[in-house]
Amino acid sequence: MNFTELQRMDGDYIAHTYARFPVGVAEGEGAVCRDTEGREYIDFTSGIGVNSLGFCHPAWVQAVQRQAATLCHISNLYYTAPDALLAKALCERTGCSRVFFANSGAEANEGIIKAARKYGSDHYGPERCEIITLENSFHGRTIATLAATGQEVFHKNFGPFPAGFVHTPAGDIDALRQKVSERTCGILIEMVQGEGGVIPLDRAFTDAIAEICAKNDILLMVDEVQTGMGRTGTLLACEQYGLRPDLVSLAKGLGGGLPIGAALLFEKCKDVFGPGDHGTTFGGNPIVCAGANAVMECLTGELLAEVRRKSARIFEAVAKMPRVKSVAGLGLMIGVEFDGIAGRDVVNRCLEEGVIFLTAKHKLRMLPPLVITDEQIDRGLAILNRILTNWEDETK
Numbered sequence: 349m350n351f352t353e354l355q356r357m358d359g360d361y362i363a364h365t366y367a368r369f370p371v372g373v374a375e376g377e378g379a380v381c382r383d384t385e386g387r388e389y390i391d392f393t394s395g396i397g398v399n400s401l402g403f404c405h406p407a408w409v410q411a412v413q414r415q416a417a418t419l420c421h422i423s424n425l426y427y428t429a430p431d432a433l434l435a436k437a438l439c440e441r442t443g444c445s446r447v448f449f450a451n452s453g454a455e456a457n458e459g460i461i462k463a464a465r466k467y468g469s470d471h472y473g474p475e476r477c478e479i480i481t482l483e484n485s486f487h488g489r490t491i492a493t494l495a496a497t498g499q500e501v502f503h504k505n506f507g508p509f510p511a512g513f514v515h516t517p518a519g520d521i522d523a524l525r526q527k528v529s530e531r532t533c534g535i536l537i538e539m540v541q542g543e544g545g546v547i548p549l550d551r552a553f554t555d556a557i558a559e560i561c562a563k564n565d566i567l568l569m570v571d572e573v574q575t576g577m578g579r580t581g582t583l584l585a586c587e588q589y590g591l592r593p594d595l596v597s598l599a600k601g602l603g604g605g606l607p608i609g610a611a612l613l614f615e616k617c618k619d620v621f622g623p624g625d626h627g628t629t630f631g632g633n634p635i636v637c638a639g640a641n642a643v644m645e646c647l648t649g650e651l652l653a654e655v656r657r658k659s660a661r662i663f664e665a666v667a668k669m670p671r672v673k674s675v676a677g678l679g680l681m682i683g684v685e686f687d688g689i690a691g692r693d694v695v696n697r698c699l700e701e702g703v704i705f706l707t708a709k710h711k712l713r714m715l716p717p718l719v720i721t722d723e724q725i726d727r728g729l730a731i732l733n734r735i736l737t738n739w740e741d742e743t744k
């Protein structure tokens with residue numbers, strides 16, 4: 349099928365929920381993919397922070413192929429090894445005590461929301477059900493996670509929403525204190541607001557959140573769907589803020605390309621769920637968990653150190669480029685703001701030149717696979733630099 353046929357068929361039969369770039373991606377290896385016409389692109393997106401090991405990482409492919417030929421599915425009514433191994437690895441490496449597996453970021457967040465409410469209800473009664481989240485946050489597209497999401501644009505046309513979510517501006521400690529009450533069971537944050545424009549929280553604010561949570565037995569909930577799994581240079585981003593969370597959600601990078609979410613339950617919430625309290629048909633699927641186990645094995649201390657090194661390389665190079673107003677982010681999660689140019693316009697030009705980037709609000713956003721090489725970084729950034737240098741001429 350050529351691209352024209354593909355685009356027509358997609359438009360005829362797939363719900364029009366995505367503004368797709370005009371490229372049909374056919375295959376990939378590492379940080380390079382090829383479209384249906386055979387053109388190559390350097391990938392600074394990893395899907396959206398999903399293909400943490402790049403396309404078709406050999407260890408991941410082998411793990412997934414083996415598991416597919418061994419056992420694909422049996423339901424959570426039986427024990428299987430891949431999910432138990434993955435949960436053990438996650439507990440050992442993050443300090444959490446139990447894991448609930450879901451299938452996406454939104455579902456992982458639903459899991460930690462239910463866990464927080466159950467904890468509140470168990471210890472203080474059913475009124476303790478409120479969760480404070482931040483303005484400009486993003487927590488998913490299900491009805492409850494939309495209610496948690498502090499951005500009006502996502503709410504339009506989908507109400508009514510479940511009660512029990514209170515939004516407060518990031519960075520404003522006084523405003524947060526005023527919203528905390530006997531009803532508050534949890535405070536939910538992203539360490540770096542991703543969809544909100546790649547904005548890291550500041551340390552004074554997260555310190556205050558930790559203090560408020562500890563003093564009032566309020567659960568500290570961190571949505572690490574985008575920032576987790578090594579994306580920011582540590583397994584979880586909250587490590588870099590010295591935070592000890594009670595609940596963490598993971599998804600995007602966890603499966604290395606397969607759909608999986610996880611709700612990490614730390615000590616306080618260890619036994620919050622009993623049989624029948626929560627569940628999902630596909631959660632902990634053996635093939636998906638085999639892929640995630642391969643990702644976990646690859647996320648060594650050396651790889652995480654490499655993420656931090658490559659991050660510094662990108663920050664340094666981008667800061668020197670013309671038209672760049674700011675560069676923000678953590679690890680390989682980077683947002684670039686331009687002087688008088690919309691990120692989307694730069695991303696479109698780069699795509700034509702064989703480099704793919706994302707946007708976040710008005711910024712260009714980079715979420716390259718953690719295994720991207722220096723040579724690929726330099727080649728991709730040289731193209732970005734050239735496009736920015738010639739911007740006036742280009743737009744004449």
Ligand SMILES: *Cc1c(COP(=O)(O)O)cnc(C)c1O
Nearest residue numbers: 452453454486487488542573574
């Ligand atoms: C992507 C994202 C989600 C939603 O994940 P889905 O897998 O699309 O449901 C939730 N929280 C954050 C921080 C995200 O980046």
